[in-house]
Each structure stands twice: as structure tokens, then as C-alpha cells.
Amino acid sequence: MSKIVLKYLKCWMILDLLACIPFQMIEMFMGSNMGGDYSKLLRLARLPRLYKLVRIFRVFKFFKILNSNPKIKETILFLKKYSGILSLAKLVVYAFLMVHLMS
Numbered sequence: 001m002s003k004i005v006l007k008y009l010k011c012w013m014i015l016d017l018l019a020c021i022p023f024q025m026i027e028m029f030m031g032s033n034m035g036g037d038y039s040k041l042l043r044l045a046r047l048p049r050l051y052k053l054v055r056i057f058r059v060f061k062f063f064k065i066l067n068s069n070p071k072i073k074e075t076i077l078f079l080k081k082y083s084g085i086l087s088l089a090k091l092v093v094y095a096f097l098m099v100h101l102m103s
Contacts, residue, residue, distance in 0.1 A: 056101065
């Protein structure tokens with residue numbers, strides 16, 4: 001396996017798996033039987049979702065910084081002259097962004 005895959009498996013995969021657990025449903029089914037301490041523990045377990053939100057905001061911040069770069073603005077103006085190339089470039093960027101956010 002590649003180094004990237006191994007690093008992901010060792011570090012971030014656990015957080016991503018924890019973020020996928022439906023803690024609201026667990027709390028709903030077991031909430032009446034649980035004491036206050038367990039309920040607080042379940043709320044604490046939702047922190048990986050917060051991590052994913054922070055990652056998404058970092059991506060938006062990156063695009064905001066990118067739009068302030070004059071070279072990028074020149075490139076966008078050039079691509080607007082050729083709308084077909086701009087559409088293709090947008091498609092590629094959005095595809096990479098979606099793949100990044102889904103992983």
C-alpha cells in the first residue's frame with residue numbers, strides 16, 4: 001500500500017468512522033434508560049463531526065484566498081473568453097473537490 005493510505009489508516013480513519021456513527025439515534029433509543037453521565041458522553045462522541053465541518057470551512061477559506069490572487073483572476077478572465085474551457089475546468093475542480101470532501 002502507498003504511504004498516503006497507510007498514514008490515513010493510522011490517523012484519520014478512526015475519526016472518520018466515528019463521525020459516521022448515528023449518535024442521535026443511539027441516544028434516542030437508549031436516552032430514557034441512560035443517566036446524565038452517559039448522555040454527556042454520547043454528546044462528546046459527536047466531536048468528529050465537528051472536525052469534518054472544520055475541514056469544510058478550511059476548504060472554503062482556501063478558495064477565498066485563491067480568489068484574491070491576481071494571477072488566478074487573470075486566468076479566470078482568460079477562461080471566461082472561452083466558455084467551453086471554463087466549463088470543463090469548473091467540472092474538473094468540482095469533481096476533485098467532491099472527491100476530497102467525500103474521502
